[in-house]
Amino acid sequence: MLLLAYLIPGLIILALLPLRRYPLRSRSFLNLLTIAHAAIYLAVTFFILLNVSLPRYFFNERYLFIDLLGAYEVLIASIVFLLAALYARGYIQSLLRTREIDGRNLKLFYGSLNMLFMVIALAFYANNLALFWIFLELTTILSAVLIVTLNAKENILAALKYVFIASTAMLFSFIGIILMFAITQQALGAGTLNWSELMVQAKTLPASLFILAFMFMFTGFAAKAGIVPFHTWLPPAHAKAPSVISALLSAVLLNTGIYGILRLYAIAHRTSAIRPISFMLIAFGVVSMGVAAFSMLSRENIKKLVAFSSIEHMGLLVIGVGLGTPVALFWVLFHTLGHALIKSLLFFSAGIVHHQFASNKYYDMKNMLTLQPVASTGIIVGGAAIIGTPLFPLFFSKLFILVQLGELSMPLLFLVLLLLLIVAAAFAVFLVRACCRGGEGEPTPPYRVPWTMKAPIISLLVLIVMLGVFFPQPLNVLLNNIVAGLGF
């Protein structure tokens, strides 16, 4: 029943799409369906978290399940989905007006968007590693299609790069999955790929083979999460995609990779292979942060800047996972939520800026504060929040992950702090450049922002500030339960 609530809305929309009757030809109706779809997800996820005893398994082989971690990730995704669906209403209208998107692609756009919602929810609810892999592949394909609905050749290149890098890396993941199956087959008699059973049986798995399988699987999940050196698809894909899709890519799709790594780590935690794996994760995390921080310094394009910042944050999350203490994991989970909200805010604001100036480069943004007060507020507050300024949610998560890192190694802590400072500097420089530019000659007419684009930005601003000054008790309980459920 519960699972059907996630499947039915998407399938209904998919079935309706080929019809050519009146309401389905109108963009606003399609958008309304999408908003309803996301709203159902949010409602069902809240219901599950509040009223259902988890974990709950489906099918005889337990291929799918709903547990706290999965439901929490879906909750984050649903919030972003709902706001993105609302934002898309005004955003797509403006794209149609400037002919950046073709009217005939609308059905394809909305169809893929709704399918993407569904596939992401299924990925978080997949109990089986191979099934999880398949859903991740599908998210790659669907988001690639969403990227190329815009009328520009560069989008095709960005999408192809994304598809090739992500799925090539995911093939290595699949080798790891097969190895994992063989290892469990040898250790237990019958092979299994279910997260729940792997967690139980982890102690019996041989360490050296497990590390080999982990490394293979990590390759693919790291590519999905944008970890260096598998990150090269990320900046062009985020920069070229329509802003609403960039927000989904950064706030939700990257989480799928981190989620996979976190689950694998929870299994590794119970084997004797944990030390080298922790070491490897922290190393990848630091390198990702380093590459991202230095790439951010000289960015001219706001969406590229925010995209590199995603790489940096994924690096921090991988470090947090690699630390593997309950405190670190608690804040990793919290960071995922904060990061998703702030990244959506930044990309939504960047979308308005793009409509105003027909460009994402800072030197084209003249009189931004007076022309687009809402978007400028979004970018300034979002910029401050993403670097972890106090009073914003990421301050706490960064602080506590760094404290945990300091207990492991002081020099590493200073290195990461330095990188975070560079990132902060990059954001500050960009904000000063973008916001302090006056226009010469004729003033440009302001782009009238529809309320559907303002509302998500304002609600995100409220959410972020609230989450920064007030830590809700239910969230605290939930995160503690997830960490305990993962066996830490």
Next chain:
Amino acid sequence: MIFVPYDLIRVLFVLVLCTAALMITQRSLSSLFSIYAAQSLLLAFIALALLWKTGIENLAFMAGLTILSKVIVIPYVLNKIQKDIYTKRDLEFSYLSPVSSILISAALVFVVYKSFSTFLVDLSRDKVFFLGAVMGVSLVLIGMLIIFSRKQMITKIVGYLTMENGVLLFSMFIAELPFIIEVLIILDLIILTLISAILAFGLDSSMKEFHRKLNPFTFWFKK
């Protein structure tokens, strides 16, 4: 007599390596697709030979699925796309010449063999199973080499498909996955090929034509 399937499998391994080598050097696109189809057919034969030896029924389904999807459907789609693009050859090799590619791939097979002999021996029941796993991973790496060393998108797609064949080979000899998952993977592969082929088409045509292709319902009704 009992050794016949294993010897047959060894011969088939050699043939698979030959197709991989041909792929690295082949310039004409349509023969590239034929080589891919032949390689997939060889994999189906290996699955059947393994079935003869081990009697695992899943392998029969796998052989059938492979023939249907990779010997018939995917090469057909690729040929259709290639006719639309009108490029007959992929002349450019970036970074590597064909000869050095072949040398590197030979080295890759050797490296995989060496490194796996420390890890995988205790996982496989027989020398042939170990060899199959090595062949699989080598084929994956050779596929990656094709992706890196070729410029044309459509050739890169064939490289990706070769990698996937390698994974299939690996899975045949290391573990039998549940059947439903095998089917889903094949479906996923077909969608992926379609999408990336259409994207590749988009690079060489106007945006208008590309979007007409991209719309899923028009794609199949053309011609």
